Amino acid sequence: DADPEGGELARERQNHRHHAETEGRGRFDYTREEFIAKAWEWKERYGGQITEGMRRLGDGVDWSRERFTMDEQLSRAVQTIFKKLYDADLIYRAERIINWCPRDLTALSDIEVEHAEEAGELVSIRYGDADTAIVVATTRAETMLGDTAVAVHPDDVRYRHLIGRTVALPLTNRQIPIVADEHVDPSFGTGAVKVTPAHDPNDFEIGRRHDLPALTVMDERAVITAPGPFAGLDRLEARSAIVAALREDGRIVAEKRPYLHSVGHCSRCDTVVEPRLSLQWWVRVESLAKAAGDAVRDGRVQIVPDSMTGRYFQWVDDLRDWCISRQLWWGHRIPVWYSPDGDDACFGPDETPPAGWTQDADVLDTWFSSALWPFSTLGWPEDTADLRRYYPTTVLVTGYDILFFWVVRMMLFGLYAMDGAVPFRTVLLHGLIRDAHGKKMSKSRGNVINPVDWIDRYGADAVRLSLLQGANPGADQAVNEEWVVGARNFCTKLWNATRFALLNGASTDGSLPPAPDIADAWILSRLQAVVTEVDALYEEYEFAKIVDLLYHFAWDEVCDWYLELAKISLAGDGAAATRRVLGEVLDTLLRLLHPMVPYVTESLWTTLTGRETLVRAAWPVADTARADAAAEAAVADIRSIVTEVRRFRSDQGVRPAQRVPARITGAAEAEPAVRFLLRLDDPGEGFAPTASLTTATGATVEVDLSGTIDVAAERARLTKDLAAAQKERDLNAAKLANAAFVANAPEAVVGKHRDRLAAAEADIARIQAALEALG
Numbered sequence: 001d002a003d004p005e006g007g008e009l010a011r012e013r014q015n016h017r018h019h020a021e022t023e024g025r026g027r028f029d030y031t032r033e034e035f036i037a038k039a040w041e042w043k044e045r046y047g048g049q050i051t052e053g054m055r056r057l058g059d060g061v062d063w064s065r066e067r068f069t070m071d072e073q074l075s076r077a078v079q080t081i082f083k084k085l086y087d088a089d090l091i092y093r094a095e096r097i098i099n100w101c102p103r104d105l106t107a108l109s110d111i112e113v114e115h116a117e118e119a120g121e122l123v124s125i126r127y128g129d130a131d132t133a134i135v136v137a138t139t140r141a142e143t144m145l146g147d148t149a150v151a152v153h154p155d156d157v158r159y160r161h162l163i164g165r166t167v168a169l170p171l172t173n174r175q176i177p178i179v180a181d182e183h184v185d186p187s188f189g190t191g192a193v194k195v196t197p198a199h200d201p202n203d204f205e206i207g208r209r210h211d212l213p214a215l216t217v218m219d220e221r222a223v224i225t226a227p228g229p230f231a232g233l234d235r236l237e238a239r240s241a242i243v244a245a246l247r248e249d250g251r252i253v254a255e256k257r258p259y260l261h262s263v264g265h266c267s268r269c270d271t272v273v274e275p276r277l278s279l280q281w282w283v284r285v286e287s288l289a290k291a292a293g294d295a296v297r298d299g300r301v302q303i304v305p306d307s308m309t310g311r312y313f314q315w316v317d318d319l320r321d322w323c324i325s326r327q328l329w330w331g332h333r334i335p336v337w338y339s340p341d342g343d344d345a346c347f348g349p350d351e352t353p354p355a356g357w358t359q360d361a362d363v364l365d366t367w368f369s370s371a372l373w374p375f376s377t378l379g380w381p382e383d384t385a386d387l388r389r390y391y392p393t394t395v396l397v398t399g400y401d402i403l404f405f406w407v408v409r410m411m412l413f414g415l416y417a418m419d420g421a422v423p424f425r426t427v428l429l430h431g432l433i434r435d436a437h438g439k440k441m442s443k444s445r446g447n448v449i450n451p452v453d454w455i456d457r458y459g460a461d462a463v464r465l466s467l468l469q470g471a472n473p474g475a476d477q478a479v480n481e482e483w484v485v486g487a488r489n490f491c492t493k494l495w496n497a498t499r500f501a502l503l504n505g506a507s508t509d510g511s512l513p514p515a516p517d518i519a520d521a522w523i524l525s526r527l528q529a530v531v532t533e534v535d536a537l538y539e540e541y542e543f544a545k546i547v548d549l550l551y552h553f554a555w556d557e558v559c560d561w562y563l564e565l566a567k568i569s570l571a572g573d574g575a576a577a578t579r580r581v582l583g584e585v586l587d588t589l590l591r592l593l594h595p596m597v598p599y600v601t602e603s604l605w606t607t608l609t610g611r612e613t614l615v616r617a618a619w620p621v622a623d624t625a626r627a628d629a630a631a632e633a634a635v636a637d638i639r640s641i642v643t644e645v646r647r648f649r650s651d652q653g654v655r656p657a658q659r660v661p662a663r664i665t666g667a668a669e670a671e672p673a674v675r676f677l678l679r680l681d682d683p684g685e686g687f688a689p690t691a692s693l694t695t696a697t698g699a700t701v702e703v704d705l706s707g708t709i710d711v712a713a714e715r716a717r718l719t720k721d722l723a724a725a726q727k728e729r730d731l732n733a734a735k736l737a738n739a740a741f742v743a744n745a746p747e748a749v750v751g752k753h754r755d756r757l758a759a760a761e762a763d764i765a766r767i768q769a770a771l772e773a774l775g
């Protein structure tokens with residue numbers, strides 16, 4: 001992930017917070033220069049912690065190319081594209097309604113506003129008297145001071161006679177017009193709306209259509225400036241004071257409290273956003289957004305998972321002009337200068353504004369510079385070799401939560417700056433990491449996990465592996481300390497498997513044996529199938545499925561079965577061949593696991609092979625000639641027989657290490673492996689079986705347990721187990737026979753009793769068979 005601005009955004013927020021909390025009012029206590037110096041200090045200190053975390057996690061990054069959007073070269077790129085857009089009339093300055101944070105004193109883009117349902121109030125107010133009386137409703141009564149009209153739908157018969165007339169605005173001495181506007185919804189409320197062009201985005205549009213004045217009644221801190229008794233009050237104080245005054249005047253028709261409605265909050269500081277008429281810089285996005293939409297529509301850029309493509313179109317197809325100016329100090333300053341006479345001009349990085357001109361005080365939205373990332377980091381605007389080689393990039397990996405913030409903006413500017421060439425071919429969106437219960441991590445919940453703590457405890461490989469275990473494209477994932485423990489255990493398993501291979505002389509050099517035995521042929525066959533599958537899953541970015549596949553192949557097939565089967569030939573004539581196959585299996589497995597478990601595999605692989613480094617070793621290539629269906633079927637038989645007989649032995653009370661004489665029929669070539677893995681001795685003379693089992697594969701295994709177990713004690717044990725199982729069966733059968741219980745209990749509870757009944761019945765059958773087998 002190379003999201004440069006998630007960090008930068010957070011950094012500025014931290015700056016504000018840090019200074020606000022420890023040193024008073026934040027950036028307003030410093031001069032601009034002092035504040036920027038402090039911000040750089042902060043960046044040096046904390047920026048390093050982020051990259052240190054990446055290094056510890058083993059990120060495979062070309063650190064020589066580390067860039068920061070405030071670097072000199074990237075700043076040149078920012079100034080260059082600003083001028084290019086400005087000269088093409090794609091950047092303009094205009095007074096518009098913007099989202100404004102009265103605490104941070106800055107404009108916010110729509111996406112920097114977080115909406116939440118809140119209990120407010122809805123107050124219905126009567127404007128005018130007698131024949132001009134008209135009722136409007138509002139959740140922000142204080143804005144009435146800035147009303148410059150009342151609007152109704154042109155076809156609304158209730159108000160048709162009022163259109164064109166004026167009405168007295170309460171608490172003021174102003175008359176305001178009643179206008180007809182198609183955008184008013186006659187079915188909502190009274191069908192009449194108050195119009196405050198300077199403090200509401202929809203009203204601003206109505207105001208433009210009807211040429212209404214925009215009256216600003218609050219300052220940048222949301223303090224009332226309209227002359228009169230409310231001047232100097234904060235917006236919330238003003239709200240209740242104005243409602244009280246209207247009530248006294250008999251103007252309040254209805255009050256609804258609490259009234260649930262959506263309220264926008266500043267994503268930096270959570271203050272309620274105040275829409276505000278303000279002079280800002282804008283990017284005219286229409287033509288840029290069209291190009292960005294087309295590039296995905298015609299397949300030049302692919303979004304993974306495909307289900308996120310719709311969300312992309314929602315953004316680009318309905319994009320409004322982008323407010324790029326911010327009233328902050330930390331950031332790229334708007335490269336526009338003003339003359340003492342009021343002229344203005346934009347200057348590029350190599351141009352010098354005339355003496356006496358002053359630069360615009362605002363900085364650019366942080367996403368403006370991040371939008372240039374795919375080419376500014378490669379040397380643009382110079383035509384560099386890097387730019388020619390690496391633009392467009394192959395895959396961009398980022399979180400779906402910044403699809404709009406970052407991906408859309410890179411598309412807008414990439415296509416524009418690079419003459420229609422897309423910035424990347426594929427956008428891979430990952431989800432957010434949540435806590436073990438699937439809850440979003442937040443400081444207030446106290447469920448934030450610092451991955452570095454887990455790295456300290458379990459190692460980077462375990463943390464990476466457990467993160468990858470949940471990494472399905474576009475989906476959020478939970479993390480849980482237990483899973484990290486499981487991942488560490490897997491690393492230990494790999495360690496033990498490699499140690500076994502080394503102790504048994506595994507070899508990774510020379511060609512593979514031309515005629516491997518069944519176990520070797522089977523594992524080589526499986527190995528090539530696994531390589532093929534892993535390759536296919538990488539093409540689909542299915543990292544969680546790759547982990548699952550490799551985890552089970554390594555643990556269940558290689559460690560649990562192959563290493564056990566290999567012991568047979570390692571002790572006999574086939575040792576040399578098996579040593580080579582054993583080496584091949586581990587060599588390939590470690591290569592396949594390396595991107596996910598880099599540290600452990602690097603260490604194990606270099607020890608196993610004696611070669612320099614796994615990082616630069618070749619990726620395995622599947623050799624389909626090694627596919628061997630017959631060997632796979634034969635080993636499947638061995639596994640089936642061994643599993644069944646192992647359970648049988650255990651049911652008979654035979655300890656795993658105990659050797660037992662046995663006669664095996666119908667197992668064919670599986671017999672030596674079965675004998676070895678189950679510790680079954682040859683029957684010998686006078687063999688008298690005390691128990692027998694026929695497996696699903698048709699093999700029969702007869703054993704003589706007379707010398708190995710105390711039959712009487714074993715029978716007593718089994719009889720006791722049988723009684724317990726019968727009691728369990730009867731209990732659950734009785735529950736399920738109770739019609740009232742079955743009808744009223746939750747389905748999950750009833751299901752649990754059904755499962756327990758079935759398990760008890762299976763236990764009874766198994767114990768009875770064991771008792772019978774004892775004779």
Ligand SMILES: [Zn+2]
Pocket residue numbers: 101102103104105266267268269270271
């Ligand atoms: Zn704020």
